[in-house]
Amino acid sequence: MMSADQAQVATAAPAAEASSKSIPTTQKSWSVTGSGDPDKVLKFGDVPVPKQKKGEILVKVQAAALNPVGYKVLKLVPSFVARRSKAHEFDLAGVVVDANGTEFKEGDEIFGVIPVLSVFLNGYGALAQYTVLPAQRAVIRPKNVTPTQAAGFPIAGLTAYQSLFTLAKLEEGQSVFINGGSTAVGSFAIQLAKAVGARVAVSASGKNEQYVRNLGADEFFDYTKAPLHEQLIAADPNPKYHVFLEAVGTADPTLFVESEKYLAPGGVFLSVGPQGGGCLSFIWKVFLQPSWLGGTKRTWKLVSLDAKKNELEAFAKLVEEGKVKPLVDSVFSFEDTLKAYERIKTGRATGKVVVKVDPTAE
The missing domain is CATH 3.90.180.10 (Medium-chain alcohol dehydrogenases, catalytic domain)
Structure with a gap:
């Protein structure tokens, strides 16, 4: 009361x-x-x-x-x-x-x-x-x-928006993989990617498959069935993904380390930031390990939100048009x-x- x-x-x-x-x-x-x-x-x-x-x-x-x-x-x-x-x-x-x-x-x-x-x-x-x-x-x-x-x-929607468009420059006809499609950031990212005509693959637990498909996901991977990088390597996507958005915050660098097998040359691997243990290993394998010592020949970028007026307005316009719910x-x-x-x-x-x-x- x-x-x-x-x-x-x-x-x-x-x-x-x-x-x-x-x-x-x-x-x-x-x-x-x-x-x-x-x-x-x-x-x-x-x-x-x-x-x-x-x-x-x-x-x-x-x-x-x-x-x-x-x-x-x-x-x-x-x-x-x-x-x-x-x-x-x-x-x-x-x-x-x-x-x-x-x-x-x-x-x-x-x-x-x-x-x-x-x-x-x-x-x-x-x-x-x-x-x-x-x-x-x-x-x-x-x-x-x-x-x-x-x-x-604001935070989840703009994080997704800046990831796909400001950092990765996602365009119509390209493909994106979203790890954590049922997270708030991942869910907005699905809708934003579809709004520009991209093909979207996502990972989530099996119980959330219908949820992410209803948002527009074209392809689904259940991360509980096997290590996700192994599933992606086995799927051998053709063409490879232009953008990989890691929306979970995992500190395990494996998805990035193995990304040459499913992320196109010139593609970008985006992360909302490693969380939890294992950060020292993450820093070595992502930032410091040279390619001749097994380093990854792909670009890794950290998503750091900067809420700008023009991007808030662009996001609001997509909402007004019914493209983002x-x-x-x-x-x-x-x-x-x-x-x-x-x-x-x-x-x-x-x-x-x-x-x-x-x-x-x-």
Whole structure:
């Protein structure tokens, strides 16, 4: 049940009519108390509503989406840095309540992303009733998606977009392999690749085959049946893949080391970044081992998200055209945010785990 303070905020003026006069001075948020797991260091309570800097907009948050980096970074940052965050997380959809002289106007419904460093340096992320973000990190939400659907677009969607188009220059008629097709990044990548007319092969567990095929996958590999690199070598793709997107974050370099057998000359191997143990072996085999000592004659690139306005707009246009559809695994209430973290930490979510900050949001 909502407290009196929550009810006061939830029943404030309708989003499109919100003005500076209706903005409270305090709000509910999930702030960070230290370094560790979300259930240990996230606290639900009252914090001040933030003030904007030049180029920032104040947004009444409708929904926020969780990302794996959200709970992982809490374990990595020192407690004295973590405690700077009065509201955690990065992806959101909401309504502009103070445009602050930017290209937006009050009442605009947007989705956008708050940079990870900004959450800790400036103190405000997406898990709050009100937050601030750079106007250059937000775009108008397409009318054919709801706030809870759009909240999950920025980090996963843009990571997929920049991987395929900014880094790999994927074109019509080419082919791409996506390792981790049922992950949020992989799922968006399938749709984006199909949107430009590429052929798409993916890996996932057998239970997710229909899910990735419904997104547009042309070819499927069940990684639970045999080591994936062995399956790819046996398949002997002709032509070989032009792009290989490793969307799982495996620290095992084998897929890259063996990639000459299934990745075309001049092709690019993209990775969201090795995670877990074995990183020293990964660094040697990917970056340091020369070809005359068995090194791989293919290009490896790390995907490092840089949310740019023009790419957010291009992604939003594909959504508006129906070429990219939202991916929502589950929706939790604002008060149940810790349960949302439990869901995303299982690694079994297909699509985005979303927190409905405003209970009236669709």
